[in-house]
Amino acid sequence: MPLFYQHNINEVTKLGIWRIEEPPSFFLEKVPLKNDVTHPFKRLQHLAGRYLLPLLFPDFPLGEILIADTRKPFLSSEKYHFSISHSGSFAAAIVSATGRVGVDIESITPRIRALAHKFVGESEQQALPGDPQAVPGDPPAFPGEEMLTLIWCAKESIFKWYSLGEVDFRRHMQFRGPILRHADGIRMPFLFEKGITIALDVEARVFSELSLALAWVIT
Numbered sequence: 395m396p397l398f399y400q401h402n403i404n405e406v407t408k409l410g411i412w413r414i415e416e417p418p419s420f421f422l423e424k425v426p427l428k429n430d431v432t433h434p435f436k437r438l439q440h441l442a443g444r445y446l447l448p449l450l451f452p453d454f455p456l457g458e459i460l461i462a463d464t465r466k467p468f469l470s471s472e473k474y475h476f477s478i479s480h481s482g483s484f485a486a487a488i489v490s491a492t493g494r495v496g497v498d499i500e501s502i503t504p505r506i507r508a509l510a511h512k513f514v515g516e517s518e519q520q521a522l523p524g525d526p527q528a529v530p531g532d533p534p535a536f537p538g539e540e541m542l543t544l545i546w547c548a549k550e551s552i553f554k555w556y557s558l559g560e561v562d563f564r565r566h567m568q569f570r571g572p573i574l575r576h577a578d579g580i581r582m583p584f585l586f587e588k589g590i591t592i593a594l595d596v597e598a599r600v601f602s603e604l605s606l607a608l609a610w611v612i613t
Contacts, residue, residue, distance in 0.1 A: 396412060396413035396414070396415050396416075397411075397449065398411045398484065399411040399601075400450075403488075403612065406490055406491040406493075407488070407489070407490040407491070407492070407493065407495070408451065408488070408489055408490075409450070409486070409487070409488040409489075409497065410449060410486070410487055411484055411486045411608065412442050412443075412445065412446050412484065412485045412486075412487075413484055414438060414442045414483045414485060415483070416442075417438075418434075418438055418441060421438075421441035421442060422441065424445060424448070424456075425441050425444045425445050425456060426456060426457055427440075427441065439480035439485055440480075442480070442485035443478035443479070443480055443485040443486070443487055444456060444459070444487075445485075446486075447474075447476060447478075447489055450487065450489045451474060451489050451491075454474055454476075454489065455469065455471075458470070458471065462557070464557060464558060464559040466554065466557045468557075473491070474489050474490065474491055475489070475490045475492075475493060475494050476488060476490070477495050477496045477497045477551070477554045477555070479497050479498045479499045479554075480499070481500050481606070482501050484499055484604075485499075486499040486608060490612060493612050493613050494557070494612070495554075495555060495610065496550075496552060496553065496555030496556075496557075496610065496611050497551055497554065497609070497610040498546075498547040498548075498550035498551045498554065498608070498609050498610075499547070499606065499607070499608045500550075500606070501543075501605055502539055502540055502543045502600075502606065502607055503539070503543075503605070504539060506539055506542045506543050507539065507542065509546070510542050512563065513546055513549055513563035513564060514564070514569075515564040517568065518545070518564075518569045521569060521570070521571040521572075522541060522545070522569065522571070540607065543607040544580065544582065544600065544607050544609060545569060545582075547598060547607050547608065547609035548569075548584060548596040548598060548609045549563050549567045549584075550609070551596060551609045551610050551611045552567050552584060552586055552594060552611055553567075555594075555611045555612075555613070556588070561588060562588075566586060566587055566588040567584055567586055568584060568585045569582065569583070569584055570584060570585050570593075571583065578599075579597055579598055579599040579600075580597070580598040580599065580600070581595050581596070581597055581598075582595070582596045582597075582598060582609075583595055584596055592613075594613070595611075596609050596610070596611045597609065597610055597611070598610075
């Protein structure tokens, strides 16, 4: 069973990553496919993400999942709050019985550099560690690929946590620093300001051997 990673955050909140190695038929035995997902690999990612939910909590009612106008899946009963993410051959999910959640998983690639200006503001750029490959004396630059991917993951997880859409990644979500490293990973403080103002601690992990980054938030 390729349950690559599981983290029991507390008694009511769990997170997992599935390494996708199975054909669709494996997942379709337990996962109802209601969405019209036509691309074969995207369908496989979709199935793997939902397959994770009852692995984390066996009584998770997969058949009751609905899709909001913002494309966020949810349970009308709110028996559980959950979030799903996919990247390549990995699917991640977080489930909580009590709090709102968001999760994001991303491959760490050089492409993130070309997107950095779209989600990292100037004040954040100054607060983040610099690129370890930068040449001394060069102008201040965006941080390295791993750190940029972590910031993107963190903001995506906050976006999913908020769930109402129309969020400006530079203006409404601000990294406040400093980054705190602990035994189980990384903690990144953010300030979310859109209708509400709330400080959020985003937790993250890097799986260096797979060039994979993961971030999640819970309230």
